[in-house]
Amino acid sequence: MLRFILSKKNTIALICGILIATAFISRWTLANRDVFTWSLLVASLLGAAPIAIQAYQALRVKVVSIDVLVTLAVLGAFLIRNYEEAAIVTFLFLFGAYLEQRTLNQTRSAIRELTEMAPESALKLGENGAFQEVDVDEVAVGDILLVKTGAKVPVDGTVVSGEGYVNEASITGESVPVGKEKGSKVYAGTILDNGTIQIVADRVGEDTTFAKIIELVEEAQDPKSEAERFIDRFARYYTPAVLVISLIAWLFTRNVELAITILVLGCPGALVIGVPVSNVAGIGNGARQGVLLKGSEVITDLSRLDTIVFDKTGTLTEGNPSVAETKYYGADIEEVLGYLASVERESDHPLAGAVLEEIGETTFWPVENTEVIKGSGIVARVNGHRIAVGNVSLMEKEKVELTAEARADIARFAQSGNSLVLTAVDGQLKVLMGVRDRVRSGAKEVLQRLRKLGVKNLVMLSGDNQGTVERVSQELGLTEAHGNMLPEDKAEYIKGLVEKGRIVAFVGDGVNDSPALASANIGIAMGGGTDVAIETSDVVLMNSDFSRLPHALGLAKATARNMKQNIAIAVGVVLVLLTGLLFGDWVNMTVGMLVHEGSILAVILNGMRLLGYKLNNKNER
Amino acid sequence: MKSATIQMETLTCPSCLQKIEGALKDLDGVEKDTLKVLFNSSKVKLNFDEDKITLAEIEAAINRQGYKVLQSKVK
Numbered sequence A: 001m002l003r004f005i006l007s008k009k010n011t012i013a014l015i016c017g018i019l020i021a022t023a024f025i026s027r028w029t030l031a032n033r034d035v036f037t038w039s040l041l042v043a044s045l046l047g048a049a050p051i052a053i054q055a056y057q058a059l060r061v062k063v064v065s066i067d068v069l070v071t072l073a074v075l076g077a078f079l080i081r082n083y084e085e086a087a088i089v090t091f092l093f094l095f096g097a098y099l100e101q102r103t104l105n106q107t108r109s110a111i112r113e114l115t116e117m118a119p120e121s122a123l124k125l126g127e128n129g130a131f132q133e134v135d136v137d138e139v140a141v142g143d144i145l146l147v148k149t150g151a152k153v154p155v156d157g158t159v160v161s162g163e164g165y166v167n168e169a170s171i172t173g174e175s176v177p178v179g180k181e182k183g184s185k186v187y188a189g190t191i192l193d194n195g196t197i198q199i200v201a202d203r204v205g206e207d208t209t210f211a212k213i214i215e216l217v218e219e220a221q222d223p224k225s226e227a228e229r230f231i232d233r234f235a236r237y238y239t240p241a242v243l244v245i246s247l248i249a250w251l252f253t254r255n256v257e258l259a260i261t262i263l264v265l266g267c268p269g270a271l272v273i274g275v276p277v278s279n280v281a282g283i284g285n286g287a288r289q290g291v292l293l294k295g296s297e298v299i300t301d302l303s304r305l306d307t308i309v310f311d312k313t314g315t316l317t318e319g320n321p322s323v324a325e326t327k328y329y330g331a332d333i334e335e336v337l338g339y340l341a342s343v344e345r346e347s348d349h350p351l352a353g354a355v356l357e358e359i360g361e362t363t364f365w366p367v368e369n370t371e372v373i374k375g376s377g378i379v380a381r382v383n384g385h386r387i388a389v390g391n392v393s394l395m396e397k398e399k400v401e402l403t404a405e406a407r408a409d410i411a412r413f414a415q416s417g418n419s420l421v422l423t424a425v426d427g428q429l430k431v432l433m434g435v436r437d438r439v440r441s442g443a444k445e446v447l448q449r450l451r452k453l454g455v456k457n458l459v460m461l462s463g464d465n466q467g468t469v470e471r472v473s474q475e476l477g478l479t480e481a482h483g484n485m486l487p488e489d490k491a492e493y494i495k496g497l498v499e500k501g502r503i504v505a506f507v508g509d510g511v512n513d514s515p516a517l518a519s520a521n522i523g524i525a526m527g528g529g530t531d532v533a534i535e536t537s538d539v540v541l542m543n544s545d546f547s548r549l550p551h552a553l554g555l556a557k558a559t560a561r562n563m564k565q566n567i568a569i570a571v572g573v574v575l576v577l578l579t580g581l582l583f584g585d586w587v588n589m590t591v592g593m594l595v596h597e598g599s600i601l602a603v604i605l606n607g608m609r610l611l612g613y614k615l616n617n618k619n620e621r
Numbered sequence B: 001m002k003s004a005t006i007q008m009e010t011l012t013c014p015s016c017l018q019k020i021e022g023a024l025k026d027l028d029g030v031e032k033d034t035l036k037v038l039f040n041s042s043k044v045k046l047n048f049d050e051d052k053i054t055l056a057e058i059e060a061a062i063n064r065q066g067y068k069v070l071q072s073k074v075k
Helices: A001-007 A009-030 A031-061 A067-080 A083-107 A110-115 A209-221 A225-252 A256-265 A269-288 A295-302 A312-316 A333-345 A348-358 A392-397 A404-415 A441-454 A466-477 A485-500 A514-517 A531-535 A546-583 A589-612 B016-025 B056-062
Strands: A121-126 A133-137 A144-147 A156-167 A177-180 A191-203 A291-293 A307-311 A323-328 A366-373 A377-382 A384-392 A420-425 A426-435 A457-461 A479-481 A504-509 A520-524 A539-541 B002-008 B035-040 B043-048 B069-074
Touching: A001 A009, A001 A031, A009 A031, A009 A083, A009 A466, A031 B016, A067 A083, A067 A225, A067 A589, A083 A110, A083 A269, A083 A589, A110 A191, A110 A209, A110 A269, A110 A404, A121 B056, A144 A156, A144 A485, A177 A323, A191 A392, A209 A269, A209 A291, A209 A420, A225 A256, A256 A546, A256 A589, A269 A295, A269 A546, A269 A589, A291 A295, A291 A546, A295 A520, A295 A546, A307 A312, A307 A485, A307 A539, A312 A457, A312 A466, A323 A348, A323 A404, A333 A348, A333 A366, A333 A377, A333 A420, A348 A426, A348 B056, A384 A392, A384 B043, A392 A420, A404 A420, A404 A426, A404 A531, A426 A539, A441 A457, A441 A466, A457 A485, A466 A479, A485 A504, A485 A514, A504 A514, A514 A520, B002 B056, B016 B035, B016 B043, B016 B056, B056 B069
Parallel strands: A307 A457, A307 A504, A457 A479, A504 A520, A520 A539
Antiparallel strands: A121 A133, A121 A144, A144 A191, A156 A177, A156 A191, A291 A539, A323 A426, A366 A377, A377 A384, A384 A420, A420 A426, B002 B043, B002 B069, B035 B043
16 A cells, blocks of 8 residues: 555645645635645645655654655644645645656666666587577577677677678677677677677676676766765755754744644755766766766766876877888898898897788798897898898997998887887898887877866876887977886876875776776776776776766866755755755745756756767867 | 565655665675675665575565555575
8 A cells, every 4th residue: 555655646745736726726726725625634644644654754764855855844734724835845845756756767768778778698519410599698608699780789798600890889888880790809788790600608697898898887976975974964964954953943933834844844845966976967978978987986986187197008009119210321222122022021029010011911931040149130041142131239249330321210109109120132131020009099189178177287107118118208399208217216206296195097008007097086997898907997988989088087077076066056055945944034935846856957957968968169269 | 694676666766765774784694795786776685594584574664654666586
């Protein structure tokens, strides 16, 4: 019975509304006091029923909830036979609850949409060799699954056959489809845009990247920041306090009207709900854009950020060295490039990969008598020629004569931060290549936008030599840049900044930066959905896309601002009502309830604005 | 010791959290420190001792407060 009444709350609110309308219409048009009074009496009894039940349930577990305050207020109104106020207050309270539910659902929609992307079924290869549809929970590691065009990838896995394009927006926030073929990794919750693939399940259920993201986002909506914890404690003692104050007011003045008005005014709605609402909308916006913010504390810190420390490799630069500059000397270069590629093909030196990529398709030759000279390069015999590939000191050892022109080129290449790869054929210098790690495209613009958002210091730390670091720093216009740093050094350096009172964020790829991520106020990981990154950091840029950083920062600022606005609305409303009660006569129970519900809706609607937040370009320029 | 995640219907009122917390924290077998009521995702997470209390009993306690349980997962 009790549950039946509660489940019909919305219907009851509607009936109350109709009864109240009937009451007033009959009063004005028929001048009939009886219908007026009886309608209101029924309306308030009916409306009070679900509220009283909730109050009783709360009291049973020793909680003084808003329902308790409202029930007492309505009882008081009954005592003084003010059915008009009793009816209107119960109606407003029920109708307000309905509106709150509707609007709150809206603010939570971003995160709900994300969770709804979770796959539910999979096509699993059975023992009879045919694919059968099973619940996703029944998939085990090692199962072979079929994914058809338009279907969701059910688990994290590796493609074993077929090819296709996958939309990975649910993981990375990036909706441009990614090509997948045999051996490619695919993630649960992503959608196969076209093609058909068969995958072997690597991680299932709660171990998938998608499940971890959901878990993280759901947890992030709720864990409490300092401010929220305060409001929580506040609410716990606040409602009983309101009860006591109203009792005292009644004892001293014997004025029931005043006592019940205090009860209604005291309902702590907007104050309790304001901060969580901003929080959920802000985190929801981020999750849709591939920016995971781990909770409101992170948002607060991020909004006050003044220093960002970047790891160089893989963050500001692309992380895989490539040939940036090339110079040829003499003729028969095609042939020389073939020799060079043949030698480099047998090497596992990081620079060799860059050189091979630069040369591309060529004729390969058998390589003989390969000799690796540590720290210098390789000497080998190819097609009857002596080929030397390496740095300047190797050329000196090989007695290669360097012309004035070549010497000038070498100096210039080195100065722009290149590692040098020289190739000599039979003692003649033929090719000079400058290999370096290129700055990510757009990095400079991103850094400028960060400055416009109020970040004062942009610092780069790197294990590379100071020369390379300086060059990147100049190209990007950084505040400071330090080279030759081990991971411990980076952590130490960041600790120093934090001790100086700066609010520091560290941006890294999350793989070997854990100490630095941990010592900064905020660890920002550029993790393409890797577990380490998701677990160790405070903010994750899901598609490793550093250009999302300004959005993350702007969003954090907007969310923090939104929380403050909501607190201001809530406190402001209470202050205005209290002043009205003490110094005026316009505040009664009905006005109190109206304003109370209005302020709750105001903070929810204000929070909802964050869902549509986009970094405004015109503000930045 | 098992851990449960209980999905409820949408929580809206600010005192819902207190009520559900109050209803669960003193149940024998529920580990008080692990009890978390998540407002925005409308979920309860807790660890419980399966020798002392069943999931059905925990769900019933939430139900008695007037909140419908939609789905529960136990590990």
